[in-house]
Amino acid sequence: xxxxxxxxxxxxxxxxxxxxxxxxxxxxxxxxxxxxxxxxxxxxxxxxxxxxxxxxxxxxxxxxxxxxxxxxxxxxxxxxxxxxxxxxxxxxxxxxxxxxxxxxxxxxxxxxxxxxxxxxxxxxxxxxxxxxxxxxxxxxxxxxxxxxxxxxxxxxxxxxxxxxxxxxxxxxxxxxxxxxxxxxxxxxxxxxxxxxxxxxxxxxxxxxxxxxxxxxxxxxxxxxxxxxxxxxxxxxxxxxxxxxxxxxxxxxxx
Amino acid sequence: xxxxxxxxxxxxxxxxxxxxxxxxxxxxxxxxxxxxxxxxxxxxxxxxxxxxxxxxxxxxxxxxxxxxxxxxxxxxxxxxxxxxxxxxxxxxxxxxxxxxxxxxxxxxxxxxxxxxxxxxxxxxxxxxxxxxxxxxxxxxxxxxxxxxxxxxxxxxxxxxxxxxxxxxxxxxxxxxxxxxxxxxxxxxxxxxxxxxxxxxxxxxxxxxxxxxxxxxxxxxxxxxxxxxxxxxxxxxxxxxxxxxxxxxxxxxxx
DNA sequence: AAACATTTGTTCGTATTACGAACAAATATA
DNA sequence: TATATTTGTTCGTAATACGAACAAATGTTT
Numbered sequence: 001x002x003x004x005x006x007x008x009x010x011x012x013x014x015x016x017x018x019x020x021x022x023x024x025x026x027x028x029x030x031x032x033x034x035x036x037x038x039x040x041x042x043x044x045x046x047x048x049x050x051x052x053x054x055x056x057x058x059x060x061x062x063x064x065x066x067x068x069x070x071x072x073x074x075x076x077x078x079x080x081x082x083x084x085x086x087x088x089x090x091x092x093x094x095x096x097x098x099x100x101x102x103x104x105x106x107x108x109x110x111x112x113x114x115x116x117x118x119x120x121x122x123x124x125x126x127x128x129x130x131x132x133x134x135x136x137x138x139x140x141x142x143x144x145x146x147x148x149x150x151x152x153x154x155x156x157x158x159x160x161x162x163x164x165x166x167x168x169x170x171x172x173x174x175x176x177x178x179x180x181x182x183x184x185x186x187x188x189x190x191x192x193x194x195x196x197x198x199x200x201x202x203x204x205x206x207x208x209x210x211x212x213x214x215x216x217x218x219x220x221x222x223x224x225x226x227x228x229x230x231x232x233x234x235x236x237x238x239x240x241x242x243x244x245x246x247x248x249x250x251x252x253x254x
Numbered sequence: 255x256x257x258x259x260x261x262x263x264x265x266x267x268x269x270x271x272x273x274x275x276x277x278x279x280x281x282x283x284x285x286x287x288x289x290x291x292x293x294x295x296x297x298x299x300x301x302x303x304x305x306x307x308x309x310x311x312x313x314x315x316x317x318x319x320x321x322x323x324x325x326x327x328x329x330x331x332x333x334x335x336x337x338x339x340x341x342x343x344x345x346x347x348x349x350x351x352x353x354x355x356x357x358x359x360x361x362x363x364x365x366x367x368x369x370x371x372x373x374x375x376x377x378x379x380x381x382x383x384x385x386x387x388x389x390x391x392x393x394x395x396x397x398x399x400x401x402x403x404x405x406x407x408x409x410x411x412x413x414x415x416x417x418x419x420x421x422x423x424x425x426x427x428x429x430x431x432x433x434x435x436x437x438x439x440x441x442x443x444x445x446x447x448x449x450x451x452x453x454x455x456x457x458x459x460x461x462x463x464x465x466x467x468x469x470x471x472x473x474x475x476x477x478x479x480x481x482x483x484x485x486x487x488x489x490x491x492x493x494x495x496x497x498x499x500x501x502x503x504x505x506x507x508x
Numbered sequence: 509a510a511a512c513a514t515t516t517g518t519t520c521g522t523a524t525t526a527c528g529a530a531c532a533a534a535t536a537t538a
Numbered sequence: 539t540a541t542a543t544t545t546g547t548t549c550g551t552a553a554t555a556c557g558a559a560c561a562a563a564t565g566t567t568t
Contacts, residue, residue, distance in 0.1 A: 001314070003304040004518085009555070011265035011526070012305050020327065024334040032544065041528055046546080050257045051266050056364065060255070063535090063545095067332045069363040069370065073274065075329020076386030078321045080278040085384070089374050097351070109323040110310060116323065120343050120373075130339065131385070132330030258547085263526070265555070286515065295557055296516080317516095317564090 014040060018048040019057070019071070028064035075132070083254060084216060085117050088207070088247045092119040092218070095243040099236050103220050103243075104129065105207065106142045108153065111160055113143040116216075129221075136162065138177055139170065141190040141204035142217035148184040149206055149214035169195045189237055190217075191229065199224050203232050205240045208248040218244055268294060272302040273311070273325070282318035329386070337508060338470060339371050342461070342501045346373040346472070349497040353490050357474045357497075358383065359461065360396045362407065365414055367397040370470075383475075392431055393420065395444040395458035396471035402438040403460055403468035423449045443491055444471075445483065453478050457486055459494045462502040472498055 021037040022029065029037070035045035049065050052058040056070045079085065088105055096103050096119040105117040112134040129135075137143030138161040147154045163172045171177050184190045190204045201224055207216040220236050227235065275291040276283065283291070289299035303319050306312040310324045333339065342359055350357050350373040359371040366388040383389075391397030392415045401408045417426045425431050438444045444458045455478055461470040474490050481489065 001307050003308050007301050007304045009301050009305045012269035015266035022331045027335040047261050047263050050261045051263045053255045054257045069368045071332040072329050072386040075326050077276045078325040081281040114323045132326040
């Protein structure tokens with residue numbers, strides 16, 4: 001989206017960049033670290049950090065700034081405005097119990113798949129990603145499932161993906177991906193086999209919203225040492241499709 | 255936290271207020287609605303909305319602005335910097351399966367209990383709250399559990415709570431609450447019986463972090479028509495305590 | 509379809525807000 | 539203790555965000 005420069009509030013962007021500078025690797029930072037990571041002057045970074053602290057989003061122990069749970073309020077707005085999470089959760093719990101694997105739902109935002117719901121099993125070794133996690137859409141089964149069912153989105157994004165080789169299996173050109181998406185559309189599920197990460201396989205099925213639109217997909221991730229590709233398909237596909245049909249039947253009425 | 259007025263970035267606060275204007279009830283809003291809710295001029299509200307849209311946090315269908323999943327990025331920083339979610343989840347899944355009830359973990363932020371992890375069962379009728387949800391700490395079993403184990407926090411907050419009568423069972427004065435918290439500390443669990451909401455009971459147990467500090471509590475909510483108070487205690491308390499011990503044993507090493 | 513009402517988009521002069529350089533104070537390190 | 543580094547403060551001012559006023563677009567009523 002294009003806007004006039006005079007309609008852009010620079011301070012807001014800078015402030016958000018300060019918030020985004022914090023991460024799993026950088027849980028607590030000094031003023032100087034934040035200033036460096038955000039490319040702001042120390043004085044500017046300090047003002048933003050103090051503003052966040054004043055508003056309750058950050059705390060300071062005298063040296064390091066860190067986030068407080070109030071930050072959840074900023075993301076909660078999105079979560080609370082989504083119906084799919086409540087609709088899908090019971091069916092995901094059932095599925096997860098039935099196949100004894102974790103499962104997640106995601107959607108495409110920009111060029112990434114974003115995880116928005118997750119249901120986990122109590123197995124010690126399990127593969128799953130937190131809500132809010134992002135991965136390149138074209139390298140994930142969910143991303144491919146959604147792209148395969150959205151001609152417009154597919155055409156829009158095919159030229160924008162970064163076709164970088166992550167493993168020896170990674171699809172690294174547009175044409176191969178296009179063929180794969182066409183295949184996925186026909187077969188009704190997507191399977192990614194060690195393309196994003198060695199040792200990781202994923203299968204996905206589509207969730208239909210109103211007007212047969214596919215915005216979300218359901219996935220199960222599994223380490224390669226647990227099941228073969230065919231075993232995954234045999235064990236997971238039908239229950240996943242059942243869950244998706246149930247979720248879809250409610251979503252389509254919204 | 256006190257800061258100098260000259261250290262406060264007003265545009266950031268205004269921008270965050272615009273973001274927070276969106277909610278479950280107000281999923282999509284016009285420019286005028288946002289301006290009214292935030293008490294900004296139309297021109298100012300418009301600039302913030304356009305900035306968010308430009309940055310990808312909001313979208314506009316020509317008339318209404320609404321949040322995009324990119325907003326999750328703003329809260330994800332907090333989630334990704336918390337170890338407890340990953341540590342606790344497997345034990346919560348096991349617990350949930352064992353007692354056949356949903357369970358959650360929360361912490362106190364300001365005067366509220368904030369839900370940060372949730373594990374749900376596939377029962378049609380289930381009581382649970384989304385991650386990020388907030389409730390008055392003093393009226394929830396988790397809040398009371400944490401207050402009971404934190405003398406300093408208790409003393410700090412006792413005078414700040416809003417002792418409003420929500421049901422006929424609600425504790426409405428500081429002294430009664432103080433007595434209840436002392437009792438909870440001794441018995442090692444908290445039970446709230448229709449004080450927050452008629453028809454709702456909750457039980458909580460403490461999770462210990464490093465230095466025996468109790469920052470988090472585990473809870474199970476249940477409608478009153480399913481179990482009596484004694485049945486809840488008999489069925490849930492011991493498995494919950496087991497889960498907490500397991501989670502605590504990992505947390506205490508961090 | 510026309511008239512009227514309401515909302516959104518645009519412009520631009522300027523008040524005010526956020527800026528950062530420079531220095532002081534505090535803290536960390538050798 | 540001396541030195542290095544980081545944080546806190548000040549303040550003149552550049553520039554940024556402001557909103558009033560008007561134009562354009564959209565919505566509502568007759």
